[in-house]
Amino acid sequence: MSSIEGMFKALEAGSKHVLIKRFTLFYPEQKLKFVGDGYQFDPKEGVGIAGYRGRHILFHDKCTGCQLCSIMCEGIAEAISMVKIDKEYKQNKKGIMPQIDYGKCVFCGLCVDACPFYALFMTDDYELSAYTKEHLIYTPDQLSIKPNYKGEYVIDINEFGATHKKDIK
Amino acid sequence: MSDIERLNSMLPNSLSVEESREKGILTLSVGPQHPGSGHFRLIIKVDGDIIVDAEPDPGYVHRGEEKMCEYRNFMQNIPHLERPVIADSCSILYPYCLAIEELLNIEAPRRAKFIRVIMSEINKMIFELYWLGIYGIFLGHSTMFMWPMADRELLIDLAELASGARVTHAYFVPGGVRNDLPDIFKDRAVRQLKYFRNRLNEYSKVFYENPLFIDRTKGVGILSREDAINLGVTGPVLRGSNVPYDIRKVEPYDVYDELNFDVKYMKDGDCFARAYVPYLEMYESVDLILQALEKMPDGPVRAKLPPNPKGKVGEVFKRVEAGRGELAYYVISDGTQKPYRVKLSVPSFRAIPAMRKLLIGARLADMPAIYWGLNYWPVEADR
Numbered sequence: 001m002s003s004i005e006g007m008f009k010a011l012e013a014g015s016k017h018v019l020i021k022r023f024t025l026f027y028p029e030q031k032l033k034f035v036g037d038g039y040q041f042d043p044k045e046g047v048g049i050a051g052y053r054g055r056h057i058l059f060h061d062k063c064t065g066c067q068l069c070s071i072m073c074e075g076i077a078e079a080i081s082m083v084k085i086d087k088e089y090k091q092n093k094k095g096i097m098p099q100i101d102y103g104k105c106v107f108c109g110l111c112v113d114a115c116p117f118y119a120l121f122m123t124d125d126y127e128l129s130a131y132t133k134e135h136l137i138y139t140p141d142q143l144s145i146k147p148n149y150k151g152e153y154v155i156d157i158n159e160f161g162a163t164h165k166k167d168i169k
Numbered sequence: 170m171s172d173i174e175r176l177n178s179m180l181p182n183s184l185s186v187e188e189s190r191e192k193g194i195l196t197l198s199v200g201p202q203h204p205g206s207g208h209f210r211l212i213i214k215v216d217g218d219i220i221v222d223a224e225p226d227p228g229y230v231h232r233g234e235e236k237m238c239e240y241r242n243f244m245q246n247i248p249h250l251e252r253p254v255i256a257d258s259c260s261i262l263y264p265y266c267l268a269i270e271e272l273l274n275i276e277a278p279r280r281a282k283f284i285r286v287i288m289s290e291i292n293k294m295i296f297e298l299y300w301l302g303i304y305g306i307f308l309g310h311s312t313m314f315m316w317p318m319a320d321r322e323l324l325i326d327l328a329e330l331a332s333g334a335r336v337t338h339a340y341f342v343p344g345g346v347r348n349d350l351p352d353i354f355k356d357r358a359v360r361q362l363k364y365f366r367n368r369l370n371e372y373s374k375v376f377y378e379n380p381l382f383i384d385r386t387k388g389v390g391i392l393s394r395e396d397a398i399n400l401g402v403t404g405p406v407l408r409g410s411n412v413p414y415d416i417r418k419v420e421p422y423d424v425y426d427e428l429n430f431d432v433k434y435m436k437d438g439d440c441f442a443r444a445y446v447p448y449l450e451m452y453e454s455v456d457l458i459l460q461a462l463e464k465m466p467d468g469p470v471r472a473k474l475p476p477n478p479k480g481k482v483g484e485v486f487k488r489v490e491a492g493r494g495e496l497a498y499y500v501i502s503d504g505t506q507k508p509y510r511v512k513l514s515v516p517s518f519r520a521i522p523a524m525r526k527l528l529i530g531a532r533l534a535d536m537p538a539i540y541w542g543l544n545y546w547p548v549e550a551d552r
Contacts, residue, residue: 003380013374014312023319032326035351039333047471048348053333075245108248108339113347114476122333155326155357157364162323 021163025153033151033167038123039109043116052124053109056100058143060089062119065096069111069120079104080111085140097140102128125149194221199536201229209547211524211540215533223528225521231551238511242477243269246508248339253515253549255336257296259288259328260491261549262341264498265511267422267487269343272480272502275472281345282423283465287358288331288340289489290454290461294365295324296492297447300544304444305376307537308385313376320368323361330354344472355462362455369451377445386440390527390539393438400522404494405450406543408434409442416490428460440535443542447492477506493517493544517550 025032036051065082073080082096089095098111098120112120125147130136156165193216200210208229214222234253238246250265251258263285270277277285298317305313325335331350332340340347376382392402397410407414415432417425433449435442480502488497494516503509520543527539 003384006378006380006383010375010379013371023322035330035353039348046473047469050331050348050351051333052329072245075241076248106248106337107334108337109333109347110244110248110339113244155323155361157360162361162364 017161020161023162023164025164030153030164031149031151032164033154034124036124038121038125039112040121041109041112041115043118048109048113051122052126053107053122054124054126054149055102055122055128055138055147056112056143057121057123057146058097058140059119059121060085060087060097060140060144061091062117063089063092063097063140064117064119065092065094066117067096068114068116069098072111072114076108076110077104077106079106083140098143099137099139100143101137103133103136123147123149124151192216201226207547209545209550211528211536213528213533213536218533220528220531220533220536223525225524227518227521227547227550229551230548234552235511235513238508240507242506243273243343243480243508244477246511247342248337251337251339253513253552254296254491254493254546256299257292257492258337258339259285259292259341260296260489261496262339263289263422263489263491264487264496265500266341266343267489268485268498268500269480269508271485271487272483272500272508273343273474273478274481275344275474277345277423277472278469279424280349280466280468281470281472283461284331284346284350284470285341285423286425286428287458287461287465288328288338288346290457291324291328292338293492294451294454295321295328297451298324300447300492300541301372301444304541307541308382310376310379310382313372316368316372316375320365323365327354327358327361330357342471344474345470347471349470358462359459362458366452366455369448369455372448377448383441385535386444386538386542387437389440389535390531390542391437391439392523392527396526397438397523400526401519402494402523402543403516403519404490404492404544405446406443406494406520406523408432409446410438411436416488416495420488422487422489424461424464427464428457430457440538440542443544447544479504479506480508488514491516493546493549494519513552515549515552517544517546518552520545521550 034052038051039053040049067082070080070082079101080098083099085095085097109122112122152166153164154167156163194214196214198212201208210226212224213220237249251262254261298321302314302317329335332338392410394411397407413432413434418432430453433446435446482504484501486499488495497514499512500508501510524543
């Protein structure tokens with residue numbers, strides 16, 4: 001093939017994309033939709049439930065302070081430390097619950113796999129930036145709050161190419 | 170003759186300082202802050218614009234992965250082992266899981282094996298697209314930087330759907346995978362992969378048939394079949410030099426023996442062949458995933474394991490085909506909850522002798538094409 005022909009072929013392939021919609025996602029205005037409510041783990045079955053692995057959610061009424069998540073994290077990121085809590089819970093005699101440092105967490109979710117009491121799951125909230133390192137440390141109270149992440153956009157493929165669109169369902 | 174002596178005899182001697190001064194040879198240090206290469210330094214000596222000597226200098230990002238493995242139990246090793254290649258994180262974890270499964274005497278369920286094949290192929294494509302994008306910008310072709318980076322999103326979306334993370338998935342575990350695929354996965358995967366296959370045809374038009382790319386790579390850095398075998402390169406580099414050798418065919422693991430695919434290879438052994446083999450393999454990967462999605466049975470995805478299992482005394486050697494070539498793990502267990510020794514044999518490290526061989530005698534302008542064509546990943550090579 002001559003080089004002139006090759007050049008025109010390349011130009012033709014490229015110029016088609018002037019008319020096609022862009023694939024770019026305009027992030028803060030448009031957010032991606034994830035499946036489920038975040039990664040969860042079912043200790044009875046021994047398998048996880050698919051979902052995005054963002055920041056954790058801690059259920060105070062289920063956590064027993066057994067430290068299994070903290071022990072798991074010791075060899076991974078050392079992000080979880082057990083801290084005293086003010087409130088008293090029947091199932092939590094020691095009164096300790098995990099506190100997670102998101103400056104260290106790698107979001108592997110193995111702490112969720114380690115929890116046998118359905119107390120620690122992950123959510124699809126990934127917007128965790130903070131001005132200081134101290135603000136990245138989430139106390140048990142902060143972890144118990146359900147995040148309000150609203151992702152609506154999914155990849156849409158039609159005859160004109162791929163783009164992002166709002167999921168109607 | 171020992172292996173190292175044989176290797177040295179094949180490579181030209183390096184020049185001494187006095188010799189280079191006499192001949193008017195300039196020494197250049199490429200890296201370690203080179204924007205494309207990552208943390209890796211190449212000390213090259215040039216005579217005019219001909220490279221007369223090249224000294225690869227790896228080791229800037231050595232993290233001691235192998236030693237770290239000895240202090241963590243089988244499960245805790247998972248997140249840090251995928252850090253060397255975050256773009257191909259399932260493939261680097263794959264042989265580890267196969268090895269630990271043998272040490273723990275468990276077998277992954279059949280559905281998990283299919284899921285692992287699917288995720289490994291998706292990751293391989295994610296890596297190859299990233300590599301292709303950087304190759305494009307190395308050769309001054311910015312369209313080929315944008316396109317693969319955008320189409321990578323289609324595959325990252327699938328990986329995220331299955332594992333819940335965009336890059337470091339931590340998805341494979343000894344005994345299967347962490348979670349089952351969501352219900353919408355199959356539909357989305359078929360739709361996005363078919364679209365992706367059409368996009369690959371466009372890559373050919375804009376990049377592989379582009380005279381600019383052909384002029385930069387055809388006949389540049391020819392690695393002969395004999396040299397490729399003797400210098401120990403693996404993966405697309407080896408297959409680019411007329412050696413149809415693929416671990417998926419030679420030593421099938423999981424369910425690769427039940428799926429139909431060809432080993433793609435090229436005869437020329439030049440930079441173009443090394444760039445074209447991954448491109449052909451992406452077609453194969455798409456077909457493999459579509460086949461696996463069809464054949465995948467229902468059932469459990471993770472074998473039951475005690476919380477902190479103990480391995481049997483023994484040693485295992487397992488290898489898989491990753492995006493860059495053959496990736497092997499050698500694990501010794503002394504019967505405790507932690508491995509006694511983990512040794513990684515990574516494809517990038519094996520490209521270093523070939524890099525020196527190819528760079529000597531080449532022009533300075535061909536250095537990016539040769540360097541990146543070898544599929545060298547500094548972080549993985551240093552481990």
